[in-house]
Amino acid sequence: MKPEEIQFGDWARIFMGENPPAFFIEALLRIAIIYIILMVSMRIMGKRMGSLLTRNEMIALVCLAAANGVALQSPERGILPVIIIAVVIIGFQKYIAWRAMKSTKFESLVLDDVxxxxxxxxxxxxxxxxxxxxxxxxxxxxxxxxxxxxxxxxxxxxxxxxxxxxxxxxxxxxxxxxxxxxxxxxxxxxxxxxxxxxxxxxxxxxxxxxxxxxxxxxxxxxxxxxxxx
Known part of the structure; x- marks a missing residue:
């Protein structure tokens, strides 16, 4: 957007942005799908995601939130990349949990120690x-x-x-x-x-x-x- 196009009082732009009205109906579907993706992802990553988080779990949660935000706000962005990102994050978290169970040294290195x-x-x-x-x-x-x-x-x-x-x-x-x-x-x-x-x-x-x-x-x-x- 060019600077001269930004005018105070342009309430349609302030509230709706440059998205076509049809996108707001589509956003309802996107929100529902992304909500399900998040719910399934948190469920797969385990009950720890509902309590105090380690640094790695916090990073995973932030990455999921960042990936979902773009798909919710931009009609040019599809939902498939969000699904791919969620799968990668879940797989990485599962691998870390598995390695931590096998090696206390790896657990201390990645998840920190007491x-x-x-x-x-x-x-x-x-x-x-x-x-x-x-x-x-x-x-x-x-x-x-x-x-x-x-x-x-x-x-x-x-x-x-x-x-x-x-x-x-x-x-x-x-x-x-x-x-x-x-x-x-x-x-x-x-x-x-x-x-x-x-x-x-x-x-x-x-x-x-x-x-x-x-x-x-x-x-x-x-x-x-x-x-x-």
């Missing part, structure tokens, strides 16, 4: 940096699970699909509070562990007077009184 974020109440900062996960995002996940003390966390994993798995100690533990620093009133209401201080960076616990030295684990100097829950 990362350990917390071990025995201590934040694994190297893994958090590797997965580009912020400390506040992890603390928010703990608060969402009713955990107000990092020391209660025996293990915290970041699964390949981006979901968190958290295992807790059954008894009381001393550790770093998961509350935000600005919520001082709530923080003061938590039971403290006198003579124990937690590193705000990694959750390392030291006993005695408030430290004036760097943390042995993360080499930062930022301490607060530990809590016990």
């Amino acid at each position: 990362d350990l974020l917390v071990k025995d109440g201590y934040l694994q900062l190297d893994k958090m940096e590797q997965t580009r996960l912020t400390r506040e995002r992890l603390m928010a996940e703990f608060r969402h699970n009713g955990i107000n003390n990092v020391g209660r966390v025996q293990r915290a994993y970041l699964e390949a699909n981006g979901k968190f798995s958290i295992l807790q100690y059954p008894d009381e533990k001393i550790g770093l509070s998961t509350l935000p620093n600005w919520d001082k009133d709530f923080h003061e209401s938590l039971p403290k562990a006198p003579g124990n201080y937690a590193c705000r960076s990694c959750g390392n616990i030291v006993k005695g007077a408030k430290p004036t030295h760097e943390c042995d684990r993360c080499h930062l100097q930022d301490w607060e009184e530990a809590v016990i829950t």
Whole structure:
């Protein structure tokens, strides 16, 4: 379309574009066929497509959506290419699932692996940096699970699909509070562990007077009184 052909107030062009009126009737048939293609494709690719997706499954879903959009909007584009693209994507996904079942190395390479974020109440900062996960995002996940003390966390994993798995100690533990620093009133209401201080960076616990030295684990100097829950 030439620039001089674009005029504000041309409501027929704005709402209908340059498509002939007959195309809107045809679009109903296209939508029905493409909907069936998507439904069958998702069904064949398995129940995982209805839950949290891995990166590969997300890529497959985006590719299907991109292929279908063109056929819905342009009368010059047929539906057969959409069917071919869907078959290729489904076949590729099935192959990846089959290879992943045969080889754990291939599964880790293509679908990613589980990362350990917390071990025995201590934040694994190297893994958090590797997965580009912020400390506040992890603390928010703990608060969402009713955990107000990092020391209660025996293990915290970041699964390949981006979901968190958290295992807790059954008894009381001393550790770093998961509350935000600005919520001082709530923080003061938590039971403290006198003579124990937690590193705000990694959750390392030291006993005695408030430290004036760097943390042995993360080499930062930022301490607060530990809590016990």
